[in-house]
Amino acid sequence: MEEKQDSLLSGVKEIARRAKVSRATVDRVIHNRPGVSVKTKNRINAIIKELDYQPNVLAQRLALTSRGIIRLAVLLPDISEETEYWKAPLEGINKAEAEIKQYGLQVDYYFFDQNVQSVFALQVQQIMENNPDGVLITPTFEPDSIRLLEYCKTKKIPCVLMNSDIAGQHRLCYIGPELFDSGYLSAQLVHYCLKDQQKVMIVNIAREIENNAAILVKEEGFLAYFKEKLSERLLVALNTTDTRHHAVAARLNELLELESHIGVIYVTNSRVSLVAQWLESIGRSDIILIGYDYLAQNIEFLKRGVIDFLLCEKPQEQGYRSVMTLFQFLVFGTLVKEDYLIPIDIITSANYRYYRN
Amino acid sequence: MEEKQDSLLSGVKEIARRAKVSRATVDRVIHNRPGVSVKTKNRINAIIKELDYQPNVLAQRLALTSRGIIRLAVLLPDISEETEYWKAPLEGINKAEAEIKQYGLQVDYYFFDQNVQSVFALQVQQIMENNPDGVLITPTFEPDSIRLLEYCKTKKIPCVLMNSDIAGQHRLCYIGPELFDSGYLSAQLVHYCLKDQQKVMIVNIAREIENNAAILVKEEGFLAYFKEKLSERLLVALNTTDTRHHAVAARLNELLELESHIGVIYVTNSRVSLVAQWLESIGRSDIILIGYDYLAQNIEFLKRGVIDFLLCEKPQEQGYRSVMTLFQFLVFGTLVKEDYLIPIDIITSANYRYYRN
DNA sequence: CTGAAAGCGCTTACAG
DNA sequence: CTGAAAGCGCTTACAG
Numbered sequence: 001m002e003e004k005q006d007s008l009l010s011g012v013k014e015i016a017r018r019a020k021v022s023r024a025t026v027d028r029v030i031h032n033r034p035g036v037s038v039k040t041k042n043r044i045n046a047i048i049k050e051l052d053y054q055p056n057v058l059a060q061r062l063a064l065t066s067r068g069i070i071r072l073a074v075l076l077p078d079i080s081e082e083t084e085y086w087k088a089p090l091e092g093i094n095k096a097e098a099e100i101k102q103y104g105l106q107v108d109y110y111f112f113d114q115n116v117q118s119v120f121a122l123q124v125q126q127i128m129e130n131n132p133d134g135v136l137i138t139p140t141f142e143p144d145s146i147r148l149l150e151y152c153k154t155k156k157i158p159c160v161l162m163n164s165d166i167a168g169q170h171r172l173c174y175i176g177p178e179l180f181d182s183g184y185l186s187a188q189l190v191h192y193c194l195k196d197q198q199k200v201m202i203v204n205i206a207r208e209i210e211n212n213a214a215i216l217v218k219e220e221g222f223l224a225y226f227k228e229k230l231s232e233r234l235l236v237a238l239n240t241t242d243t244r245h246h247a248v249a250a251r252l253n254e255l256l257e258l259e260s261h262i263g264v265i266y267v268t269n270s271r272v273s274l275v276a277q278w279l280e281s282i283g284r285s286d287i288i289l290i291g292y293d294y295l296a297q298n299i300e301f302l303k304r305g306v307i308d309f310l311l312c313e314k315p316q317e318q319g320y321r322s323v324m325t326l327f328q329f330l331v332f333g334t335l336v337k338e339d340y341l342i343p344i345d346i347i348t349s350a351n352y353r354y355y356r357n
Numbered sequence: 358m359e360e361k362q363d364s365l366l367s368g369v370k371e372i373a374r375r376a377k378v379s380r381a382t383v384d385r386v387i388h389n390r391p392g393v394s395v396k397t398k399n400r401i402n403a404i405i406k407e408l409d410y411q412p413n414v415l416a417q418r419l420a421l422t423s424r425g426i427i428r429l430a431v432l433l434p435d436i437s438e439e440t441e442y443w444k445a446p447l448e449g450i451n452k453a454e455a456e457i458k459q460y461g462l463q464v465d466y467y468f469f470d471q472n473v474q475s476v477f478a479l480q481v482q483q484i485m486e487n488n489p490d491g492v493l494i495t496p497t498f499e500p501d502s503i504r505l506l507e508y509c510k511t512k513k514i515p516c517v518l519m520n521s522d523i524a525g526q527h528r529l530c531y532i533g534p535e536l537f538d539s540g541y542l543s544a545q546l547v548h549y550c551l552k553d554q555q556k557v558m559i560v561n562i563a564r565e566i567e568n569n570a571a572i573l574v575k576e577e578g579f580l581a582y583f584k585e586k587l588s589e590r591l592l593v594a595l596n597t598t599d600t601r602h603h604a605v606a607a608r609l610n611e612l613l614e615l616e617s618h619i620g621v622i623y624v625t626n627s628r629v630s631l632v633a634q635w636l637e638s639i640g641r642s643d644i645i646l647i648g649y650d651y652l653a654q655n656i657e658f659l660k661r662g663v664i665d666f667l668l669c670e671k672p673q674e675q676g677y678r679s680v681m682t683l684f685q686f687l688v689f690g691t692l693v694k695e696d697y698l699i700p701i702d703i704i705t706s707a708n709y710r711y712y713r714n
Numbered sequence: 715c716t717g718a719a720a721g722c723g724c725t726t727a728c729a730g
Numbered sequence: 731c732t733g734a735a736a737g738c739g740c741t742t743a744c745a746g
Contacts, residue, residue: 012724024725027724059722063724066737308549348542350542351701354534368740381741412739413739420742715746719742722739722741724737724738727735729734729735
């Protein structure tokens with residue numbers, strides 16, 4: 001290895017030397033803190049520009065280590081067998097937490113049952129009482145979410161929305177997929193697979209369909225494609241708020257009897273495994289099945305060829321990135337210019353091995 | 358924000374206090390450096406375990422800042438209009454370089470023309486003469502690559518292979534896609550799109566097809582799928598080493614006349630835009646077209662519906678991750694357990710907006 | 715085999 | 731409005 005030259009010839013020290021001031025003063029200018037005369041400020045800024053000064057992030061963070069703890073409130077659906085999906089975002093959050101815990105981050109978790117609005121409202125209340133430094137939520141129930149967002153706005157607490165967005169609200173940013181296009185993309189895949197004379201079944205399985213923005217928007221995108229490129233007459237819809245296996249199977253059997261020419265089924269969420277189980281039980285794995293999320297169960301059906309396509313939206317990365325964004329903002333004041341729209345990934349039995357959540 | 362407690366109660370300082378030694382000695386034990394008596398070593402190790410000590414990476418790096426410069430040699434195809442693809446890995450490498458330049462990284466670039474083996478050999482020679490601390494190459498020409506790998510082995514210089522692998526060679530790791538499965542996945546997509554009575558054309562466009570491992574392996578994977586699930590008799594092959602547009606078009610016209618029932622065309626690399634241009638010119642965008650890489654030109658054809666699917670393998674991330682892996686290894690001695698297999702992403706006109714290279 | 719001291723680049727509490 | 735000094739957690743050249 002060679003000698004390293006001019007390592008100091010930028011840096012706060014050098015700026016201070018040239019400006020004939022102390023490092024503290026340079027620091028004040030860099031961070032736009034008050035208490036510096038206009039004259040010195042200008043002088044220092046000129047030198048900063050001239051040297052094209054870039055702060056050493058490592059040193060910055062290290063120096064901040066002794067500062068106070070930053071407390072993040074995270075509001076997430078809890079993980080039941082039924083909603084295994086939420087394990088992934090939580091893992092991403094845990095990962096971020098582990099990485100930056102030693103630099104002064106603390107994460108407080110608030111869980112809720114996706115079927116019980118009152119718990120959600122209660123947790124929102126709790127968060128507001130605990131007065132966190134930053135907030136991260138999945139806005140399953142809109143009215144309560146908006147209440148929280150307004151609290152954050154007045155208190156100037158940054159809030160990140162994850163997984164699904166609320167239009168027209170003040171927040172630091174949204175981190176998640178463009179759900180409309182997720183549905184639209186599904187329809188496109190369906191179109192490629194559809195043979196002549198066949199129809200498509202679109203299936204919503206959730207206790208609260210009408211309140212579930214994620215499902216509704218995906219469905220909207222899906223329909224939009226059919227309106228545009230094919231015809232809505234090719235579509236057969238099935239909604240079930242009873243998510244137990246036998247109930248879903250019964251409804252599906254019923255519908256299949258009425259509509260025998262179903263060639264493709266699109267399930268709007270991770271419950272696609274219920275449909276897969278049914279397809280397998282009636283020996284109809286010739287029907288193309290498209291659904292959501294990289295869950296162990298779904299992958300099993302994918303391997304066996306019962307599920308054909310899974311759309312995935314990097315849930316772990318969503319969690320990780322959300323926490324990191326809040327941390328960066330709170331510690332370094334890193335500005336967040338825009339929402340971070342997560343890629344919509346297509347997984348089949350041939351590429352699932354390499355997928356990274 | 359709250360007060361931060363017990364910030365010191367782990368850390369080298371605390372270990373030293375408990376072991377009644379200096380921090381230097383603790384450091385020696387942590388890094389397994391010689392010059393510590395077995396007795397103190399054991400004592401210190403016990404405390405490290407007890408405290409579950411995790412080093413502060415920030416502080417580590419910062420302390421190393423004053424050390425020497427690390428010089429990485431990077432061997433890449435140069436970027437011509439014809440091989441725009443290679444811009445992306447280069448960007449990833451540049452990004453990594455920019456991020457860690459200030460921590461003592463220097464990257465030396467060696468470019469070569471993919472059609473001229475002699476230049477590749479020459480650059481390999483150059484690299485060996487310049488005696489770098491780490492090496493990153495895309496092993497386009499195998500014999501010369503192996504020569505370099507052997508040099509690295511004897512000199513104990515870590516070497517990362519990127520984009521395509523060489524079996525059975527000693528190297529730090531491979532970072533890139535599993536190319537066989539990339540071809541296999543393409544065939545699976547073809548299968549979903551294929552209608553009755555239709556045939557599939559597989560197109561290789563490159564000056565050096567027989568020497569291009571990447572192309573050969575993808576083709577192999579593609580054929581494997583057809584052997585397994587359909588029949589090779591459905592396949593029509595076209596190889597052209599003349600990569601100029603009119604030459605490719607002429608060959609395609611010829612073949613299309615002989616085989617009128619082509620329903621899908623699979624192009625094994627980023628030159629898919631040549632085929633797209635031709636399809637558009639003869640007004641046959643009904644034929645499904647599958648190819649590679651997120652290039653501006655390809656995306657244009659994707660938007661217009663001429664190209665249907667693009668497979669992409671995060672070339673920028675490949676470059677970025679390769680440099681980072683070498684840096685981590687050289688600076689922190691981070692062990693590299695295994696190859697990093699890049700996901701194989703499927704891009705259509707409905708999700709390209711959200712793709713991240 | 716071991717330790718005291720200086721240093722990495724930045725931040726801050728305190729004093730003036 | 732400004733500066734001297736101490737500190738973040740880790741590493742290292744030097745002395746013994």
